[in-house]
Amino acid sequence: MHQASVHRVVIVGGGFGGLQAAQALRRANVDITLLDRRNFHLFQPLTYQVATGALSPGEIAYPLRAIFERARNIRVLMAEVTDFDLEARELHLRSVDGVPAPASISYDTLIVSGGSRYSFFGHDEWAEFAEEVKSLESALLARSRILSAFEAAEMEPDPQRREAWLTFAVVGGGPTGVEMAGQIAELARDTLRQDFRSIDPRTGRILLIEATDRVLTSFPPSLSGKAQRSLERLGVTPLLGRTVIGVDADGVTVDDGGGRPERIPTRTVIWAAGVTASPLAAKLAERSGAELDRAGRVTVEPDLTLVGHPEVFALGDMIRVRGSDGVVRVLPGVAPAAMQEGRYAAKAVRARLRGEGPPPFRYRDKGNLATIGRAAAVADIRGLRLSGFIAWVTWLLVHLFYLVGFQNRIVVFIRWSFSFATHGRGARLITEEDGIAPRHLAGGEPRP
Numbered sequence: 022m023h024q025a026s027v028h029r030v031v032i033v034g035g036g037f038g039g040l041q042a043a044q045a046l047r048r049a050n051v052d053i054t055l056l057d058r059r060n061f062h063l064f065q066p067l068t069y070q071v072a073t074g075a076l077s078p079g080e081i082a083y084p085l086r087a088i089f090e091r092a093r094n095i096r097v098l099m100a101e102v103t104d105f106d107l108e109a110r111e112l113h114l115r116s117v118d119g120v121p122a123p124a125s126i127s128y129d130t131l132i133v134s135g136g137s138r139y140s141f142f143g144h145d146e147w148a149e150f151a152e153e154v155k156s157l158e159s160a161l162l163a164r165s166r167i168l169s170a171f172e173a174a175e176m177e178p179d180p181q182r183r184e185a186w187l188t189f190a191v192v193g194g195g196p197t198g199v200e201m202a203g204q205i206a207e208l209a210r211d212t213l214r215q216d217f218r219s220i221d222p223r224t225g226r227i228l229l230i231e232a233t234d235r236v237l238t239s240f241p242p243s244l245s246g247k248a249q250r251s252l253e254r255l256g257v258t259p260l261l262g263r264t265v266i267g268v269d270a271d272g273v274t275v276d277d278g279g280g281r282p283e284r285i286p287t288r289t290v291i292w293a294a295g296v297t298a299s300p301l302a303a304k305l306a307e308r309s310g311a312e313l314d315r316a317g318r319v320t321v322e323p324d325l326t327l328v329g330h331p332e333v334f335a336l337g338d339m340i341r342v343r344g345s346d347g348v349v350r351v352l353p354g355v356a357p358a359a360m361q362e363g364r365y366a367a368k369a370v371r372a373r374l375r376g377e378g379p380p381p382f383r384y385r386d387k388g389n390l391a392t393i394g395r396a397a398a399v400a401d402i403r404g405l406r407l408s409g410f411i412a413w414v415t416w417l418l419v420h421l422f423y424l425v426g427f428q429n430r431i432v433v434f435i436r437w438s439f440s441f442a443t444h445g446r447g448a449r450l451i452t453e454e455d456g457i458a459p460r461h462l463a464g465g466e467p468r469p
């Protein structure tokens with residue numbers, strides 16, 4: 022039962038930050054409402070495996086209600102938050118998918134972890150022609166686009182057009198871009214190599230376009246070099262020092278810095294560059310007067326609360342944190358940062374209920390991991406630099422450990438073991454009708 026006298030905590034976002042906050046408060050004497058516009062927690066680090074047919078959606082997403090089925094003080098609500106009334110301590114809500122939602126909800130403490138999304142460097146029109154793998158829906162769309170490109174190439178008699186179908190441009194050489202490029206290369210060179218009769222998928226070109234002079238810039242240069250060599254061995258061509266200046270239905274245009282635009286004909290573009298914070302960050306900044314940076318992140322105080330509103334915490338990808346020294350810092354946009362912040366917010370709520378003040382938040386860097394492909398990864402764990410098979414095993418174990426849901430861990434482990442042994446990918450399905458947009462069909466004709 023929800024009692025009006027109990028301290029009401031509303032948590033926005035069942036992603037990495039929000040989930041940890043809710044889990045750390047499940048035994049506290051507080052009444053929690055966990056709000057998300059989706060009914061599941063998504064393990065974003067593995068969405069690229071859904072996009073390339075290695076895993077199925079249900080293996081990397083877990084229903085929020087199931088996670089908290091035994092936590093009697095937690096109520097899960099599927100709704101979209103549209104605005105905040107910080108003075109009245111209320112959230113404004115909108116219904117999702119026709120599911121009725123209350124117009125507003127009140128709180129004593131508010132914790133917001135709305136995440137981020139990809140940005141197209143001010144060119145939102147590119148989004149129509151480039152897929153990304155941030156959400157489950159977009160990963161499924163990317164999967165359909167990638168697989169339908171091979172299908173279209175098989176049917177295409179014109180060699181130039183066939184080549185465009187068999188060219189895959191991944192934009193952004195960070196961990197997601199590297200992982201996507203590596204997986205598409207494995208799909209083309211390994212998984213699909215015997216599946217077609219008119220084309221040889223191994224002739225496909227997988228381009229990784231990166232504006233700086235190396236991939237994985239958040240890693241030490243030596244590991245970037247190793248990652249690049251692993252990618253090249255897989256058949257990926259890194260195009261470094263190239264800035265994307267155009268994306269349309271027939272290709273990508275890049276600038277090599279010398280002012281000479283280079284045109285790359287391709288029908289499949291995967292976007293993995295630049296992120297911008299959830300619009301909820303801008304709303305919080307507007308309502309509280311807190312600063313907002315160019316990436317849309319709201320600045321929070323050393324205890325992760327909004328300036329002038331100690332009852333409002335903001336976490337994860339959507340924030341910058343002011344240190345005790347007054348300097349504002351951007352923490353890495355990774356799951357461990359959001360999780361640590363979620364646990365901190367929960368601890369702060371408990372401390373306040375005891376009448377104590379929490380110490381400032383301190384981020385503990387647990388290191389960096391990125392996988393490139395089969396038995397290839399790089400890891401930088403507090404100065405310990407690993408690459409190859411051992412880094413890959415570390416990557417596997419860490420991801421299995423953090424994957425939510427006992428059943429999911431077992432299924433993913435079995436899937437990975439099976440794929441490793443057979444070189445197969447069980448989820449190579451073109452499922453989404455919308456996934457095959459007219460521009461993806463040979464000759465650009467709409468599908469009947």
Ligand SMILES: Cc1cc2nc3c(=O)[nH]c(=O)nc-3n(C[C@H](O)[C@H](O)[C@H](O)COP(=O)(O)OP(=O)(O)OC[C@H]3O[C@@H](n4cnc5c(N)ncnc54)[C@H](O)[C@@H]3O)c2cc1C
Pocket residue numbers: 033034035036037038039056057058059061062063065066067068069100101102103134135136137154155196197299301336337338339354355356357359
């Ligand atoms: C493709 C990809 C790969 C990644 N790989 C890694 C990796 O390997 N390792 C790593 O550490 N990090 C990785 N990250 C980063 C990591 O996923 C994020 O840093 C982390 O998810 C941030 O947590 P969060 O709580 O801020 O946001 P999220 O986990 O994104 O959660 C935000 C939640 O808020 C909900 N929400 C948003 N707006 C509203 C609204 N208005 N109303 C209601 N609900 C709303 C969303 O539905 C979502 O559930 C990856 C990210 C991506 C996109």
